[in-house]
Amino acid sequence: MRGVNMFAKTQAKWVGVALIAIALIALPFALAAAGTAWVRIANLAILFVFLSLGLNIVVGFAGLLDLGYIAFYAVGAYAYALLASPHFDLHFPFWVILPIGGLVACLFGVLLGAPTLKLRGDYLAIVTLGFGEIVRIFLNNLSQPVNITNGPQGISRIDPFSFGSFSFSDNENFFGLAFSGPIKYYYILLALLLLAIVVNLRLQHSRIGRAWEAIREDEVAARAMGIDTTRIKLLAFAMGASFGGIAGGMFAAIQGFISPESFVLVESIMVLSMVVLGGMGNIWGVVLGAVLLSFVPELLRYTVEPLQKSLFGRSIIEPEVIRMLLFGLALVLMMLYRPAGLLPSAVRKRELAKPDADNA
């Protein structure tokens, strides 16, 4: 009986995986029917999932609150832009620059991590917040005396992803289907995202993942058990930053234009909200949080205005205001009713559970 049951279970699991795979493959065409803008939104959502996964390593696994995470996204984006645009007239292929962006961001992660190792909680949050702002201000001002970042004007005409003459930004027809640029990007981003999820899952269930958990739980005990907390924390910063850097490179390529304005504090907070809303420390929760917070505000943007027009004949509250209102409301409700996130990790749930419930 049990064997049959198990077999049915694995079978059901594979059917589920297959359905999700088909849905993900078909998704961009469904979205394209509603407008290419929606495919672009899906692509940005994938980038945000990428970012959230990276931040989850730092915040969710190792328990280090980072409020300047978007700086690594910026570093990756600028690394890509400088190496693949007319700005310096460099045009390296994307599969060379993406890893470079990841490495440079990794280096910045260590740079941020090293002086903050002794800080915890609020203090760490403040320093990382400052770090994020420093990076943005540097990008804004590094146009003199030598023009490196082109200042607030940003860098434009950034190369798209391309293999030889196959460019991801062109529209093409395969098998009678119209593949627009964003749809082609969607598939490569999705592939990279799946890779990132596998990497995260494997890291979490490894010797290093356990060491991160140990540090989050009790740093003194972790050290007494022989864990080099300095190294392991730096590793968390470095790994998290690399994900941010790679996502930044992809962002630069998709947009074709970046400026320091894209990397403001609110973006860091948005990514952190995705991690918290989804469920800190749980990879699938984080994915869900990032997808929801990427799509729902866009949905509101397209529905709130027409809805008001049809109800009242004119727009009373601006969509942007409503979005922020609902966003704030959602976060408050979350903290009240599901403080550990939509899909909490088992460990987080226990951390947030009332301590007196345990002392049985």
Place this chain on the structure above:
Amino acid sequence: MPNREPEQGTGDGVLLECAGLDKRFGGVLALAEVGFSIDRGEIYGLIGPNGAGKTTLFNALTGIYGCDAGGFSFDGEPLAGLRPDQIAARGIARTFQNIRLFGNLSALDNVMIGRHVRTRAGVFGAILRTRATLEEEAAIEKRALELLDYVGIAARGNDVARQLPYGDQRRLEIARALATGPKLLALDEPAAGMNATETLELKKLLQRVRTDGTTILLIEHDMKLVMGLCDRVLVLDYGRRIAEGAPREVQRDPRVIDAYLGGTVA
């Protein structure tokens, strides 16, 4: 089940040698010229009234505090000034007076984390799942399960550490410390809060640990346990060494009686 990693040094003799150890907190001299030595294979007791400096000595020996003067050598190597993780790597493992488990993790995970220091898989091994990493991971889990069984909580592996009964938490902390493959197991009041039955089981466990080749340093207030278990005992009072010797002798030492009962020696 032998516990012999890293390689046990050859032959008998001194495992830990501590000389002239001072530790100051501001104007307070918490440890003053403390010196003693622990032989391989013995169970060495550390007793003294509250505030005598026992836990401070533990913290100094495990690298949590630095030493202001003097130092100690372990297995022939001077260790004073090293970080806690380096000291753990050299073979001293400890438990804490007020249990410090990784409370929200499972008992098994707690012990597996203890294996960290004796294993090497890094980020790339974890991401690529190389054969070496998978084999190591399997070995970590196997050893952790063995140790849970060894301390008598094999059935508790999947339970959340902080929800375990108190006595089991103490045992789990010992299993986690043993997972680091220590030559010296330092226990800070392992019997605190235990009832008579639990204490007796603890005694048997510690005797077995010693028989299996791990030297033990024990802070304990339960005198019956100390007297029945320890080969030698060091008595501290106000950070100073006031007596050392076999439990029976120390128990009769007037300075010790005085330290515990107060007043002056007549």
